Amino acid sequence: MSDPGLRRAVERVASPLGDPELLTARLAWSALAEPGDSVSGRLVAECGPVAALRLVEDLATGVPTPEIPGVTPQELTTSLRRWQPRLDARMFESLAVVAVKAGLAVLTPEGPLWPERFEDLAEHAPLALWVRGEPAALGGLDRSAALVGARAATPYGEHVSATLAGELAEQGVGIVSGGAYGVDGAAHRAALGVQGTTVAFVAGGADRVYPAAHAHLFARIADGGAVIAEVPPGGTPTKWRFLMRNRLIAAVSAATVVVEAGWRSGSLNTAGHAAALGRPLGAVPGPVTSATSEGCHRLLREFDATCITRASDVLELVGEWGVGDDRTGADRPRPEAIRVLDALAVRAWRTLDDIARRSGMSLAEVQAELGLLELDGRIESSLDGWRLHR
Amino acid sequence: MSDPGLRRAVERVASPLGDPELLTARLAWSALAEPGDSVSGRLVAECGPVAALRLVEDLATGVPTPEIPGVTPQELTTSLRRWQPRLDARMFESLAVVAVKAGLAVLTPEGPLWPERFEDLAEHAPLALWVRGEPAALGGLDRSAALVGARAATPYGEHVSATLAGELAEQGVGIVSGGAYGVDGAAHRAALGVQGTTVAFVAGGADRVYPAAHAHLFARIADGGAVIAEVPPGGTPTKWRFLMRNRLIAAVSAATVVVEAGWRSGSLNTAGHAAALGRPLGAVPGPVTSATSEGCHRLLREFDATCITRASDVLELVGEWGVGDDRTGADRPRPEAIRVLDALAVRAWRTLDDIARRSGMSLAEVQAELGLLELDGRIESSLDGWRLHR
Structure with a gap:
């Protein structure tokens, strides 16, 4: 890293980290391994990101496979074949500059803003995150709820999403979602509408706006909240990355609520992650005549999701009480x-x-x-x- | 019982019973004790209906309180005070004639059509039932579902009630309900519409039509099905009797489903009985913006009711499978x-x-x-x- 401009860029991005080499290695890993890659997770956990990257570069030049606890030689060989097409030291070194140029901050597990909840993802935890907006927003999600659901939401779904998000955000609950049309967008907007904090995890690069029509929404989210990606800037939002992105939403939030979802909705995948991680899971019911609520009803039936009808139900999942509830049965007659x-x-x-x-x-x-x-x-x-x- | 006309009447009603004195005693008990009276239940279980009635009549004339296993002297004294205002031997003897004149059959635990499921009510089991229509309908409720809910149902609630009842009745499931406006009426009508069996438990006498506008519906139910009461003909449908009637609906049905119900709906009482009896309990979700679905959502949240979205969900509760379901996740891609x-x-x-x-x-x-x-x-x-x- 001889270029002084590059060094400055890395140092700026890495300031909370204090170790440009470590940052470069983490960014390299975020470019090298697809989200959710468990072998990279175990390798980095075992060797640290810098040594792990060096090891992969050595292996690629034919150095014999060493013994790494927790990773079998077979896994290492298979993974190397996956990583090899992306091994590019110059590209890795440029990633910090890319971040600066794209106006993105970078968060890594070594930094103070990294959410502890990601530890529950174990070997599937992200290796670094690219943040558009306010990195501190990610560190402030202790009291947070993921509101997710159908892109093709009905007016009912968008109404409920907005009502829940607005009331929760007013209570200081961070609203986490995926930045998509429908339920996601309604949740982000309602949180912004009450000056609440909202965070969008996206499947592509944090600099990309997908869907394009959400350019203004993403700008508003980034102004106080954050748009967060696991893949480097420019990364394509592939179907696989959407599925893996969902695990971050489920992991970082204190509770996950599916507001409206069809029978095969991707938000059921988020719900599955939340359940697997032991996070409280809620689902908003809807008319049984509405195909867009079938996924929610499936969660209520098969995943033992909590039936969510209003913000106080979500607060309860998040671990809070306090929204007034006048519907107790106190005056039941003898x-x-x-x-x-x-x-x-x-x-x-x-x-x-x-x-x-x-x-x-x-x-x-x-x-x-x-x-x-x-x-x-x-x-x-x-x-x-x-x-x-x- | 010297009047030969009266004797014939009793014998006709009591034909499966074969013991007019036993029948008269059971009918007397149905007039004497309010539905759900546990002391009468234990007393009749211990002494048999005839001896139990004689005991009460003796006590009323000042005979000292005997020792009855399972009933404390205190309970007997208190209950006697409750029964005394209704003790009327002549009225009791006339009840069989009343049944014949009203065109009602009488069912008792001694008869072959008495549903075994009532045993689960233990001391709260009914002592006799008055049946308008086909007594065998009550004996054919092994595969049955109670569909209950709001009188002030929405079009949505009535639609779902009718859809479920029609599809279940077509599968040979008996439809049990309470004969009221709204969800009840829609369920009965849909079952009748597919020539299914349907049974209405009413809070007043089986000869009374409440609500009056359901006169035609009750006549249709009685034609093949049955309108069933625990209190003698002419009995007023009091609020207490509605609550107690609910336990019969819950007890006799293989499963209970609340289709649409407000936060304080009486059908939650039926649901409570079903849960207490260990019967499978289902609730149909609706829009969270609809007050008429709040009770159903409460059941999903607090009573762990199963989320019901279609007839096959109810069949599953009833203990049956078989309605086609093409919504499995078989072709999930690698x-x-x-x-x-x-x-x-x-x-x-x-x-x-x-x-x-x-x-x-x-x-x-x-x-x-x-x-x-x-x-x-x-x-x-x-x-x-x-x-x-x-």
């Missing part, structure tokens, strides 16, 4: 009161005997209950007996 | 295939090297996958490489 009230009329005065016979209760029980009900103002008495208070 | 397909284009031919680099896979892996995909007709090859098949 069975005896129901039976005595049943035996009374609005107009006709009824005698004690009559009320006892009608209610199937003893005279004494009826008398006691009549007293309580009269105290409550539910009934009135006269010389002719009792009747319901109008 | 991860490698996804990655190779991601790396291919529709127009441009791509080389093996290029595909390997784009997919992050080894040349050998890519080659193997390309072969499989070409066999499947998903891609095509030329001297220039591979591309997606249009």
Whole structure:
């Protein structure tokens, strides 16, 4: 790394890291291995990113395969064949400059903003992340919820997504999603609308805007929140990367909620990751006549997802209580009161005997209950007996 | 019982029972104790209905309280005070005639049509049932589902209720409900529409039509099915009796499904009985924006009800499989295939090297996958490489 401009760029991006070589190696790994590659995860965990990269470069030149704990020689050979087409030392060295030019920050597990929750991904954890916007947003997702769902959402799905996201963001819950049309977009927008924090994990490079029509939305997300990618700038958002991106959304969020999803929706993949990681999983029900809710109902049936109907349900999953709930069953009437009230009329005065016979209760029980009900103002008495208070 | 007309009436009603005195006692108990009265349940279980009735009549005349296993003297004294206002031997003797005049059959636990499932109600089991229509319908509820819900159902709720009931009834599942407006009525009607069996449990007498507008519906239900009451003819459908009626619906059905219900709907009471009896419980979700589905969502959240979206879900609860289901995930693609397909284009031919680099896979892996995909007709090859098949 002799070019002084390049060195400056790396140093700027790597400032919290303090080790340009380590940063370069991490960025190289993010270019070398496809997201979710477990062999690279284990190799980097065992040797550290710098030595692991050097090892791969040596292997490519024919150095004999060493013994690495946790990685079999067979895995190493197979993986080397996968990585070899992408081994390019000059490209790796330029990645930090690429980040600077694209206006992206880089986060690595060594930095203070790296979410601890990624550790649950173990060998599938990301090796580095490219961040457009505010890197601190990623470090502030302790209280967060992923709201994900169909791109082809119905107005119902978008409405529920926006309502949940807005109310949660107002309560200080970070809204995590995938930046797509439909449920994702509605969630991001509603969070932005209440000046909340929202973070989008994207499948391609953080500099790419996919879908293109979300250019303005991504700019707004990046202004205070973050658009985050696992692959280097320019990276194509392939189907595989969408699936792997989903694991990051599930892992980083305190809870995942599928708002609206068809039977085969990709958001069920996110839900599967959340369940596998032991993260609380919720699903918003919808009309059973709506194909766009079939995936949510499947989660309720088969994955034991929690039925989510409002923001306080999500807060509960996130591990919080506190949104007012006036729907408790506190004032449930006593069975005896129901039976005595049943035996009374609005107009006709009824005698004690009559009320006892009608209610199937003893005279004494009826008398006691009549007293309580009269105290409550539910009934009135006269010389002719009792009747319901109008 | 000296009146020969009365004796004939009793004998006709009691023909499967063969013991007019036993029948009279059971009918007396159904008039004496309010539905769900556990002391009468234990007393009748211990002494038999005839001796139990005689005991109560003796007690009322001042005979000292005897020792009855399972019933404390205190309970007996308290209950006697409840029963005393209704003790009327002449009225009891006339009840069989009342049944005949009202065109009702009477079922008792001694008869062959009495559903075994009522045993699960233990001391709360009904002591006799009054049946308008076909008594055998009650005995044919082994494969049955209760479909219950809001009287003030939405068009959505009525639609789902009718769809489920029609499809289940076509599969030979008996449809049990409460004869009310809304979800109940839609379920009964749809079952009748496919010549299925349907049974309505009512809170008042079986001769009463409540709601009055359901006179025609009740007549149709009774033609092949049955309208069933626990209280004698003329009995008022009180709120208490509605709550107790719900336990019969839950107990007699193989599964209970709440189709649409508000937060405080009475059908949640039926659901509670089903859960307490260990019966499978289902709930149909709806829009979270609909207050009429709040009760169903509550069941999904708090009572671990199964999410019901179609008839086959109910069949599963009833303990049956068989309605065709084409929504399995059999043809899920291999991860490698996804990655190779991601790396291919529709127009441009791509080389093996290029595909390997784009997919992050080894040349050998890519080659193997390309072969499989070409066999499947998903891609095509030329001297220039591979591309997606249009």
